[in-house]
Amino acid sequence: MSTLTGTPPRTGPTLSTVVANPRPLRLVRHSLALAKRSLIKTWRTPEALIDVTLQPALFLVIFVYVFGGAVAGSTHDYLQYLLPGILAQTIATGCIAIGVNLNTDIAKGIFDRFRSLPVPRSAPLLGAVLGDVVRYVIVTVSTLAIGYLLGFRIEAGPLRALAGCLLAVLFALCLSWLPVYVGMKVRTPGAVQGVMFALIMPLSFASNVFVTAGTLPGWMQAVVTVNPLTHLVTAMRGLFLGTPVGDHVWWTLLWCAGFVVVFMPLALRAYRRRV
Amino acid sequence: MVSADRRTLHGMTAELMIEAEGLVKSFGRTRALQGVDLAVPRGTVLGVLGPNGAGKTTAVRILSTLLTPDAGTARINGLDVVRQAERVRQSIGLTGQYASVDEDLTGQQNLELFGTLLELGRVGARRRAVELLDWFDLTDAAHRPAKTYSGGMRRRLDLAASLVGSPDVIFLDEPTTGLDPAKREDMWDVVRSLVANGATVLLTTQYLEEADALADAITVIDHGRVIAHDTPDGLKRVVGGQTLEVRPADPAHLAPTAAILSRVGSGAPADEVRKGVLAVPVTDDSALTESVARLATAGIAVTELSLHLPSLDEVFFTLTGRTAADDDTTTRTEAAA
Ligand SMILES: Nc1ncnc2c1ncn2[C@@H]1O[C@H](COP(=O)(O)OP(=O)(O)O)[C@@H](O)[C@H]1O
Ligand SMILES: [Mg+2]
Numbered sequence: 001m002s003t004l005t006g007t008p009p010r011t012g013p014t015l016s017t018v019v020a021n022p023r024p025l026r027l028v029r030h031s032l033a034l035a036k037r038s039l040i041k042t043w044r045t046p047e048a049l050i051d052v053t054l055q056p057a058l059f060l061v062i063f064v065y066v067f068g069g070a071v072a073g074s075t076h077d078y079l080q081y082l083l084p085g086i087l088a089q090t091i092a093t094g095c096i097a098i099g100v101n102l103n104t105d106i107a108k109g110i111f112d113r114f115r116s117l118p119v120p121r122s123a124p125l126l127g128a129v130l131g132d133v134v135r136y137v138i139v140t141v142s143t144l145a146i147g148y149l150l151g152f153r154i155e156a157g158p159l160r161a162l163a164g165c166l167l168a169v170l171f172a173l174c175l176s177w178l179p180v181y182v183g184m185k186v187r188t189p190g191a192v193q194g195v196m197f198a199l200i201m202p203l204s205f206a207s208n209v210f211v212t213a214g215t216l217p218g219w220m221q222a223v224v225t226v227n228p229l230t231h232l233v234t235a236m237r238g239l240f241l242g243t244p245v246g247d248h249v250w251w252t253l254l255w256c257a258g259f260v261v262v263f264m265p266l267a268l269r270a271y272r273r274r275v
Numbered sequence: 276m277v278s279a280d281r282r283t284l285h286g287m288t289a290e291l292m293i294e295a296e297g298l299v300k301s302f303g304r305t306r307a308l309q310g311v312d313l314a315v316p317r318g319t320v321l322g323v324l325g326p327n328g329a330g331k332t333t334a335v336r337i338l339s340t341l342l343t344p345d346a347g348t349a350r351i352n353g354l355d356v357v358r359q360a361e362r363v364r365q366s367i368g369l370t371g372q373y374a375s376v377d378e379d380l381t382g383q384q385n386l387e388l389f390g391t392l393l394e395l396g397r398v399g400a401r402r403r404a405v406e407l408l409d410w411f412d413l414t415d416a417a418h419r420p421a422k423t424y425s426g427g428m429r430r431r432l433d434l435a436a437s438l439v440g441s442p443d444v445i446f447l448d449e450p451t452t453g454l455d456p457a458k459r460e461d462m463w464d465v466v467r468s469l470v471a472n473g474a475t476v477l478l479t480t481q482y483l484e485e486a487d488a489l490a491d492a493i494t495v496i497d498h499g500r501v502i503a504h505d506t507p508d509g510l511k512r513v514v515g516g517q518t519l520e521v522r523p524a525d526p527a528h529l530a531p532t533a534a535i536l537s538r539v540g541s542g543a544p545a546d547e548v549r550k551g552v553l554a555v556p557v558t559d560d561s562a563l564t565e566s567v568a569r570l571a572t573a574g575i576a577v578t579e580l581s582l583h584l585p586s587l588d589e590v591f592f593t594l595t596g597r598t599a600a601d602d603d604t605t606t607r608t609e610a611a612a
Contacts, residue, residue, distance in 0.1 A: 026394075033391040041379040044420060109375035113436065116339045118364040119392050 027120045034114075034127025039134055041101075049138060052094040056086045056143040060150055063210065076151055083147040084164070084236035085209030087140060088229055091172040092204060094139050096196040098132050099179030103189045106274065122268050129176055136172040140165050156242035164239030167252060171232050174256035177263035184270035203229050228255035292317045292444050292475035293338060297347035300333050300499075307333040309499040310347065315477055315492075320470055322486030322493045322507075323479040326587060330499040331479035332372055335448045338477065339369040351444055368437035372448040372479075374429045375436075378422035382413050382432050385421060386439055393440040400439075407435040411465075427458040434465065445469060447478040451485060463488055484584045487511070495594060502594050514585050514593040516541070519562055521570070522552045522579035529553065532575055539566045552579065 207229040231251040238245030293315035315321040340360040390400025495503040536545035540555035548554040
């Protein structure tokens, strides 16, 4: 390290010029820079994607071949019915990871560095949420690919199918503020995982992912009907299979807005308070 | 107990870049800081010396805007760390006690990210990253993920990350804990050249030797209180100066060696502190060369000859009349935060 005794390099704008020239759209640029960081991490640790790619494959095979005949009469019919549901369930489970990752980041101290820099307070969280879009796209594509291998076929036009995929990604993006909030509130990464599973699992089983609401007892039907996942699944089925979507797209979008309006401020506040 | 010595070390006119008055911070029932004052004039190094759990990290986190104090005030370059936190962040660099770089990102990506966040622009951030990696001798590892770095490399990257914005005030929280002696000296050189270029540095340490090597002034804290503040020389006068240790190659030479050391030293007779090792208190560094010369003249070969400053334990024993470890008000093992 002979070079170390020399003069420390001190080129480029110094911090005082930064103060003088606050560039516009700081929040956007900083969030994007931090989103890029999440992306690089996803790229470097592909094993973190195993659960969200393997789980839908397992669910599809098990449910289609074990229960398919009994539930829907034919395995192909059941696969057509089930795939949009499994995709919705996987994408909802997939956003648990962001809460776990952020909680780990805080424990490791990297967020201390962000907080000691002149960076807008919300940028690290916004960046992490944005960076995860790529994960949701990967989940969507891989689940559809597995479905195709098993015989699933999109029956609507490509634009409608694309809209279905986008709706799923948007849903995950908005829902992920819930795990972000839990990640800020709970002490350890393991606890984040636990709390989130306890929230997401009932949500996905008390929905029409696996069976139509009509086959369920009355009180259960009421739960299933308001469940945001039910709206998403019904909308996606319509968009993938060309059946009517009713007002389910709107209900899904309303839920998305609700997640953001409620959990984003809560998450940002919890982040600011966390020392 | 020796009370805090508050002589002005650099004259009243020196501009203070870091100043804290009466900082208090509690975590539940743990009183981490109980009224700490600190002052660092521009272009100087303050060493904050204290055992695990003394409150060093808490003080650094308050000064770097990561924590708000329960009471007291702190200013960086005249700016209040609570009310003007956003502006304080523009002029500080923080290297925490535990490396806070992203392990999955490469060295280059880490530094570029911080450069972007510091508004250096794409090109500027890239150029600054290359420059700093080069300066810290990390160019060969620039494109490897930081998790493949050795402990010393990680420390260097971490320090580089806090220098991306060319800060005026730099906080280093135990920058050399866990580094081997050679790496420690490298880190010292870095601190020296930062200061030579006008930076003001506050560094925490558990080693009197490190504070002595780098600091213009030393503040000793214990249980969240300042128990001494002085120049390194002043502190050494209080806690006792250095000890010269010599191990003659031939144990038969212990007696003549002891006689020589007693004459070189500050008057006290040489003691055998460990089997075959003689020690004598000395007042200045020239004792080292003098004893080498005298031992050579007497034809005595030695296998070990070194100067030691008192350990932190000894400093604390002198200052407080008890050892740093013998207390039960704080759980030292959980002081890692
Ligand atoms: N976030 C925290 N929560 C609870 N206790 C803490 C926290 N941070 C520090 N402490 C406690 O405050 C005291 C001072 O800690 P610290 O400032 O880390 O000391 P040092 O850096 O000198 O080892 C210790 O007793 C430590 O356990
Ligand atoms: Mg500490």
